[in-house]
Amino acid sequence: MNLRHLVTGAALLILCIMVGCSLAEKRQEIPSPVTHHPLPKPIETSPTPLLGKSITIATGDISGVYFPLGQALASTYGQYGGAFTGTRITKASIENTRLVREKKAELGFATVDAIASEEHALSAEKQPLVPSQLCALTGLYFNYIHIAVTKKSGIHSLKDLTGKRIGMGPIGSGTELSAERILQAAHLTNDTQKHYFSFSQASQALRDGVIDAAIFSSGLPNPDVSSLANDVSLTLISVPESVITELQRQYPYYLKKSIPAKTYAHLQSDIETIAVKNVLITYRDLPTDIAYELTKDFYTYLPELYDAHLAAREIDADQAGKNIYLPLHPGAARYFEEKKQKQAN
Structure with a gap:
């Protein structure tokens, strides 16, 4: 091989490396926050309003409940409705309300306390008041507050958390909101x-002993x-009756409930705590036929x-509009009214 061929080959190699690096850099600059689900062949033969529509959840x-349920729901809308679906990993409730309000997602999972907090903060910023941009597609299951400790920690009650290191959930999450309110009601802030x-x-x-307790809001x-x-x-430690009463005085959507002992290994008895409803939310001006079809499917x-998760077994269409804070989307309301009429006949 002569010198000219060597020089030419080297130049081509350098050019390829430069182009490859440039393309790689460009790819790295583009975020990909939405996981898109491959579109299977729809099972329904007749066209539906969801066919070809883009639905992001x-x-x-x-590691929570919203993620597996969102994945399963996206697959359902793709398989049976023919929608192009995607899911988005988030900090959950509070971020989800903002994403849906800004129409960066068609659907989102959120707890009622997070929805109410966001709606209240937004209305306080705007004068005169404007109607909410959010609606409910359906109520879901309840999130239960878990206050988890190890038995060797010596923590037996909420009062024992004084001076302790506590995991509060991610900043800006519904878990953080609930945790802060519980500590405030218990005068431990x-x-x-x-x-x-x-x-x-x-x-x-x-597990590693970095914190003494962790608070989870979860199905x-x-x-x-x-x-x-x-x-x-x-x-798990219980939320005292006095704290529950104070929370309900300020935030009526918190309900007194128990985590059954059979839920987790080695629990000796049911755990008294508070719970809050989860809601599948959407934006107000989502077309009525789309909202109807999403609810029906x-x-x-x-x-x-x-x-996807056992919490889904709690979902009951007859309870869909209860304890959800937001109004039902007109398309969802139409579905539930039709269902009610069919049951009456």
Whole structure:
């Protein structure tokens, strides 16, 4: 091989490397926050209003309940409705309300306390008041507050958290909101060391002794609490009656409920706590026929969500409009009215 061929080959090699690096840099500059689900061939033969529509669902942390339910729901809308679907990993409730309000997602999971907090903050900023941009597609299941500690921690009650290191959930999450309110109602706001972790991070921090307690707001069972209960000597502490009463005085949407002992390994008794409803939200001006079809498919194929998480078994169409704070979207309301009439006939 002569010198000219060597020089030419080297130049081509350098050019290819430069082009490749340039393309790689460009790819790295483009964020990809939405995971798109491949579109299977729709099972329904007749066209539906969802056919070819883009539906993005704002979910939550991958270790929570919103994420697997969002994945399953996206697959349902793609398989049966022919929609182009995507899911978005988020910090959950509060971020989801903002994404849906800004129409960066068609659907999102959120707790009622987070929705109410966001709506109140938004209305306080705007004079005169404007109607909410959010509607509910349906109420879902309840989130239960878990206050998890290890048995060797010596923590037996909420009062014992004084001076302790507590995992509060991610900053800006519904878990953080609930945790702050519980500590405030228990007069512990300034007497604790707060750490802001995702569910999986809080679980590991509790396991490693980095924190003394972790607060989770989640459907039952929470995967990380289940893992902790199996790996370490874990227990949950109850929310006292006085704290529940104070919370309900300020925020009526918090309900007194119990986490059954059978939910997690080694629990000796039911755990008294507070719970708050989850809602599948959308924006107000989503076309009525789309909202109707999304609601209809949700309930028609609800059993397919059961495999994603046991919390889906709590979802009941007859309770869809209760304790949800927001009005139902007109398309969703139409579906529930039709269902009610069919049951009456």
